Amino acid sequence: MFTFLKDVKLKTQLLGLSWITISFFFLVIYISFKYFETAQKESSLQISNAVNTINFVNDQEVTQLWVIRVHYFRSLQDNKYRQTYTNALNTWYANVNKSFKNDGQQSTKERKMAFDAYYQHMRQTETVLDNYANGLISKNELRQWQDKASMLGMDVVDKLNLFTTELSDRVDDSISNSEEKFSSLITMFSIISFLFSVLMLAISFVLSNSIVNPIISIKDAMLKIAEGDLSSKQPEDNGSNELAQLTYSINQTVDKLATIAQGSHSIAENVSSASLALTNVMEESTTNVQIELEQIEQVATAVNELSQTATEVSLNASNAEKATVKHH
Incomplete structure (x- = not known):
């Protein structure tokens, strides 16, 4: 496993691991930032x-509605405002229909229905008031019509309030979703960082073993070499990093020492053999010297004996000469 590391320099291995770790964290931070930026943009949008x-509804619907209501109450007091009220009502309703945006929400549909019902009822204002002025409808019928107008107006106001409340809730939900996304992002970042840390720890463990184990093996081999054991050689991998080169150098050193x-x-064997031969020669020389000494002693003994014999012969001759002289 990871046999390719034996061809990678130790410095490159360490720097590579550091580079991968730093790059990963920068990548995670960049992705997290982009994700958060996108989520923030969506939320902001x-x-x-x-x-x-809300501003549009306030400007085009709520504000204009209250203007129409003012014209309505004026038209009840003064006939000359009736046509003005009718024109303002038609203009308001046309603008509402033109700019109305159906977002599919139930409150939006109910708001549109309330507008339609209010307009269909209030467009009869000029006719109803003229009929009442001409005695065609009773005061009670006029009051009933006005009560319904008030009820429909309040219904429009309620639907507008409900709509704006739901929009506010949507804004709150969007903020909550952004916070949840940010929280999820932090959680995801923490999990990814933890998993990456575990992965880096495993890789560091393998990498450290690939460095430390050969060093320990080389240390043990050097101890054996120091003790005189030249038979322990390191297995050589077909690598090119510093440890492989050190192993090769140690094996070369062991071979040369061997x-x-x-x-x-x-x-030493030759010296021992020569020493043994010299010892044998010395022993033979000693023996020969002893033999020669013995022979010299024998010669000396013989010489002594000859000298004594010669002395005796000389003495005997002298005695014989003296005897002869005395005889004569």
């Missing part, structure tokens, strides 16, 4: 749309 919708030791052993 939703909030902006909601705010724009060769030197073997040569020294041969020399």
Whole structure:
């Protein structure tokens, strides 16, 4: 496993691991930032749309509705405002229909229905008031019509309030969703960081073993070499990093030391053989010297004996000469 590491320099391995770790964290931070930025933009867009919708509803529907209501109450008091009220009502309803945005929400549909019902009822204002002025309807019928107009107006106001409340709730939901997304992002970042840390720890463990184990093996081999054991050689991998080169150098050193030791052993054997031969020669020389000494002693003994014999012969001759002289 990870046999390719034996061809990678140790410095490259360490720097590579650091680079991968730093790059990963920068990548995670960049992705997280982009994800958060996108979520924030979506949330901001939703909030902006909601705010724009609320402002639009306030400007085009709520404010104009209250203007129409003012014209309505004026028309009840003065006939000359009736046509003005009718024109303002028609203009308001036309603008509402033109700019109305159906977002599919139930409150939006109910708001449109309330507008339609209010307009269909209030468009009869000028006719109803003229009929009442001409005695065609009773005061009670006019009051009933006005009560219904008030009820429909309040219904429009209620639907508008409900709509704006729902928009506010949507804004709150959008903010909550952004917070949840951010929280999820933090959680996801934490999980990914933890998993990556576990992965980096495993890779670091493998990488450290690929560095430390050969060093320990080399240390043990050097101890054996220091004790004189030249038979322990390191297995050589087909690698090119510093540890592979160190292993090769140690094995080369062991081989050279073994060769030197073997040569020294041969020399020692030769010296021992020469010493043994010299000892034998010395022993033979000693023996020969002893033999020669014995022979010299024998010669000296013989010489002594000859000298004594010669002395005796000389003495005997002298005695014989003296005897002869005395005889004569």
